[in-house]
Amino acid sequence: MxxxxxxxxxxxxxxxxxxxxxxxxxxxxxxxxxxxxxxxxxxxxxxxxxxxxxxxxxxxxxxxxxxxxxxxxxxxxxxxxxxxxxxxxxxxxxxxxxxxxxxxxxxxxxxxxxxxxxxxxxxxxxxxxxxxxxxxxxxxxxxxxxxxxxxxAVATPFGAVVHTGQVRIGEAVGVWGVGGVGTHVVQLARLVGAHPIIAFDIDADVRGRALELGADLVLDPRDPDVAQRVAAATTGHLLDVAFDAVGLKATFEQGIELLTPGGRLVGVGMSGQEVSLGTTTAFNLSRKQVLGHLxxxxxxxxxxxxxxxxxxxxxxxxxxxxxxxxxxxxxxxxxxxxxxxxxxxxxxx
Incomplete structure (x- = not known):
């Protein structure tokens, strides 16, 4: 040597x-x-x-x-x-x-x-x-x-899905950002039985790839009707678990907004941007959970x-x-x- x-x-x-x-x-x-x-x-x-x-x-x-x-x-x-x-x-x-x-x-x-x-x-x-x-x-x-x-790239999403998010069979899952981490969140969520799996990305090609790799529905998060489309896909239930693989204020807060009462957001992506949970009254009444993952x-x-x-x-x-x-x-x-x-x-x- x-x-x-x-x-x-x-x-x-x-x-x-x-x-x-x-x-x-x-x-x-x-x-x-x-x-x-x-x-x-x-x-x-x-x-x-x-x-x-x-x-x-x-x-x-x-x-x-x-x-x-x-x-x-x-x-x-x-x-x-x-x-x-x-x-x-x-x-x-x-x-x-x-x-x-x-x-x-x-x-x-x-x-x-x-x-x-x-x-x-x-x-x-x-x-x-x-x-x-x-x-x-x-x-x-x-x-x-x-x-x-x-x-x-795969073990971190595994930990997010299995340990932090504790995704269960039949739960509705949303994934923001379907790149190096989000792609594997989609695959692993499908492996553990989540349904439906909704992938959010601003790039049309990435959304198409997400469908091929296991997402049931793909949406542009900038779509003004995005909330209505999530509600329609989940028969009004909204999301049980939202995974933010981007880490921006917009993706983090949109994930929280689209959670069902008692749902949980798992933050995986990171940035220097600050986020808001709204008023403590509204947050507590919603019983939503925000979980950091690393x-x-x-x-x-x-x-x-x-x-x-x-x-x-x-x-x-x-x-x-x-x-x-x-x-x-x-x-x-x-x-x-x-x-x-x-x-x-x-x-x-």
């Missing part, structure tokens, strides 16, 4: 990044070195570059990329059950090990969770170091380019791997393109400009 590798390096002070030669990291106790096969480009990566996440305590220099899959290149001291060549998905975060929840063994609810590519180096690189306890094994039947999506449980990735391997979850259309590490800028441009309405663009180092 060479001593150096190619990696993207982001500098917080200037907001600039470049592909550079850096030393290949060595795995410490309980860690493995992963040879990266693919890593996704996520909107949160762009948000860091654009300064939206400037206050997150990101190191001065960091390698981005948190949706990775690859093979183990080396194992650190004390690692059991893993070997060189194993196909794996690294978790996109790790417990800090020091907070009150971690001290009592509740690592899944770590208060100081450290996010890959925000707190420590990510996988827009030829190699990345990962905690062995957060790895998920990938069978040969699952392509590594699809496996990379599971680390966030991330997933590591066991969710294993569940998703099994679903993909069994053919129950089809992610073949989710890979919208692959760029080399040297062409990372082109992948970022395509996502930022919505060139081709990508679901996910992957980097292949």
């Amino acid at each position: 060479a001593a150096t590798m190619r990696a993207q390096r982001f500098r917080k002070a200037t907001g600039e990044w470049a592909i550079e030669d850096v030393p290949i990291p060595e795995p410490g106790p309980g860690e493995v070195l992963v040879r990266v096969a693919f890593c996704g480009i996520c909107h949160s990566d762009l948000s860091l570059i654009d300064g939206v996440f400037a206050g997150l305590g990101v190191p001065d220099v960091i390698t981005q990329g948190h949706e990775a899959a690859g093979t183990i290149a080396a194992v650190g001291p004390g690692v059991m059950g893993w070997a060189e060549g194993d196909r794996v998905i690294p978790a996109a975060g790790r417990a800090d090990g020091t907070c009150a929840n971690c001290r009592r063994g509740d690592f899944a609810h770590c208060i100081g969770i450290q996010l890959m590519a925000f707190a420590y180096d990510g996988a827009w690189a030829q190699y990345t170091v990962a905690n062995a306890l957060g790895l998920t094994r990938v069978p040969d039947s699952v392509p590594l380019e699809q496996a990379a999506l599971l680390a966030d 991330g997933y449980q590591n066991t969710d990735i294993a569940t998703l791997v099994d679903l993909v391997a069994a053919g129950r979850l089809d992610l073949s259309r989710s890979v919208s393109g692959v760029v080399s590490l040297e062409d990372l800028g082109e992948g970022i441009r395509r996502l930022r400009e919505r060139d081709g309405n990508p679901i996910r663009i992957l980097v292949q180092p």
